Amino acid sequence: xxxxxxxxxxxxxxxxxxxxxxxxxxxxxxxxxxxxxxxxxxxxxxxxxxxxxxxxxxxxxxxxxxxxxxxxxxxxxxxxxxxxxxxxxxxxxxxxxxxxxxxxxxxxxxxxxxxxxxxxxxxxxxxxxxxxxxxxxxxxxxxxxxxxxxxxxxxxxxxxxxxxxxxxxxxxxxxxxxxxxxxxxxxxxxxxxxxxxxxxxxxxxxxxxxxxxxxxxxxxxxxxxxxxxxxxxxxxxxxxxxxxxxxxxxxxxxxxxxxxxxxxxxxxxxxxxxxxxxxxxxxxxxxxxxxxxxxxxxxxxxxxxxxxxxxxxxxxxxxxxxxxxxxxxxxxxxxxxxxxxxxxxxxxxxxxxxxxxxxxxxxxxxxxxxxxxxxxxxxxxxxxxxxxxxxxxxxxxxxxxxxxxxxxxxxxxxxx
Numbered sequence: 001x002x003x004x005x006x007x008x009x010x011x012x013x014x015x016x017x018x019x020x021x022x023x024x025x026x027x028x029x030x031x032x033x034x035x036x037x038x039x040x041x042x043x044x045x046x047x048x049x050x051x052x053x054x055x056x057x058x059x060x061x062x063x064x065x066x067x068x069x070x071x072x073x074x075x076x077x078x079x080x081x082x083x084x085x086x087x088x089x090x091x092x093x094x095x096x097x098x099x100x101x102x103x104x105x106x107x108x109x110x111x112x113x114x115x116x117x118x119x120x121x122x123x124x125x126x127x128x129x130x131x132x133x134x135x136x137x138x139x140x141x142x143x144x145x146x147x148x149x150x151x152x153x154x155x156x157x158x159x160x161x162x163x164x165x166x167x168x169x170x171x172x173x174x175x176x177x178x179x180x181x182x183x184x185x186x187x188x189x190x191x192x193x194x195x196x197x198x199x200x201x202x203x204x205x206x207x208x209x210x211x212x213x214x215x216x217x218x219x220x221x222x223x224x225x226x227x228x229x230x231x232x233x234x235x236x237x238x239x240x241x242x243x244x245x246x247x248x249x250x251x252x253x254x255x256x257x258x259x260x261x262x263x264x265x266x267x268x269x270x271x272x273x274x275x276x277x278x279x280x281x282x283x284x285x286x287x288x289x290x291x292x293x294x295x296x297x298x299x300x301x302x303x304x305x306x307x308x309x310x311x312x313x314x315x316x317x318x319x320x321x322x323x324x325x326x327x328x329x330x331x332x333x334x335x336x337x338x339x340x341x342x343x344x345x346x347x348x349x350x351x352x353x354x355x356x357x358x359x360x361x362x363x364x365x366x367x368x369x370x371x372x373x374x375x376x377x378x379x380x381x382x383x384x385x386x387x388x389x390x391x392x393x394x395x396x397x398x399x400x401x402x403x404x405x406x407x408x409x410x411x412x413x414x415x416x
Contacts, residue, residue: 053253054120054164057215058105060245061086066213068116071162071196085109086116089139106139113157115139120164122222124171132161164198166222171199209236214246221253227261234258234270247274256302382409 057063061083069075089106105118117135121128136159143157165171200208200219208220217237224230234254242250251274259267378399385395386409396406 053218053249053257054166054215055105056249057218058118058120059088060214061107063213063215064105064107064116064118067118067162067215070211070213071198072160081109085111089115108143113143113155115143115157115159117159117161118164119162120166122165122167124165124167124169128163132163135159136161160196162196162198164200164219166200166219168225170201205233205236209240214242214249217246217250218253221258230258230261231266234266238270238273250274256299379409379412382406383413386410386413 058067064086065081065083069080074080086107087110089108107116107118108114109116117132117139119132119135125131139159140157145154148154200223203216203219203223205220205223208216208223217240220233220237221230224233237250251271254262254267254270254274262270378401382395382399382401385398392403392406396403
């Protein structure tokens with residue numbers, strides 16, 4: 001056990017390498033629940049622990065076969081599907097514009113080009129029909145043998161799709177493709193659905209408990225609307241005979257999905273009852289290591305989510321501060337605009353004042369010129385009077401000037 005504690009890092013590459021050593025041991029079914037790359041790579045982020053649990057359950061062929069036979073009414077018929085009839089199909093496709101799309105679960109019937117697409121939805125999605133249609137076409141496009149299209153006997157692939165809705169909001173009617181398409185008035189198009197809609201809220205507690213398979217038990221837990229119902233449903237499920245792989249999965253669900261919704265007493269009780277007694281051989285030791293590493297990944301996901309939540313809060317605060325700064329900047333710009341407007345008005349006033357000053361100066365010049373002209377005219381009159389030998393006293397009296405000015409005019413006449 002000392003070696004186990006010293007292990008620091010377990011990567012996806014390690015998982016791929018060591019998987020070949022335990023693929024044939026008795027823990028194969030439990031470990032195969034984690035046989036998806038998404039858990040260890042950054043290609044696709046798992047948004048919620050609930051989604052990951054559903055994917056883990058549907059990674060089990062036995063669960064998928066039970067689900068398909070029940071939904072397609074094949075159970076107890078000669079056409080009933082078996083585990084060996086199905087194989088996992090690549091879930092990632094590249095669209096025509098090079099966008100990557102990835103579905104939850106896709107299985108293929110080995111001897112036919114028939115595919116089963118299973119989507120788990122926890123919220124109402126009005127565009128679900130369009131999304132399913134894209135998945136269906138991507139699957140058909142990837143599986144079609146183009147060189148055989150002109151052969152009469154060649155059959156195109158078909159995709160049978162399911163949407164499992166586990167949300168709390170009421171989804172009264174699934175958005176089938178026929179509901180989302182434009183219609184020509186006067187014509188009655190044939191009714192068709194591009195996916196089967198399974199609403200967990202339409203099943204009773206007993207129906208989900210009695211149905212074969214572990215998937216319906218997970219659906220029952222998703223149906224719980226309060227803590228009391230959750231504890232009751234867990235008790236009822238644990239009263240049933242569960243395989244070790246389902247005990248291990250249920251234990252993980254309690255640890256990482258429902259822990260905060262259970263009292264400490266109930267939590268410890270459920271975890272203790274779900275402990276799986278295993279021999280401590282070399283394979284089981286590796287299984288324990290892997291299980292611990294899976295638990296660590298779940299814990300790390302929770303820490304990452306908390307950190308992301310804090311980052312979002314910080315981003316929200318930063319955006320709020322940025323908004324305030326922008327508001328202040330807007331006010332400053334508004335004030336600057338007002339100041340510029342006032343400056344413009346002042347400049348207009350100054351321009352008007354300068355214009356008035358120019359007009360005043362022009363008037364002053366005109367007056368000065370007129371005064372000079374009047375003065376010169378007056379001088380001319382006095383000169384004429386002097387030439388006509390009119391007495392100086394008479395001139396002074398008539399023209400109304402002082403004697404000194406008269407003397408100057410006389411001198412001016414003598415010099416001219």
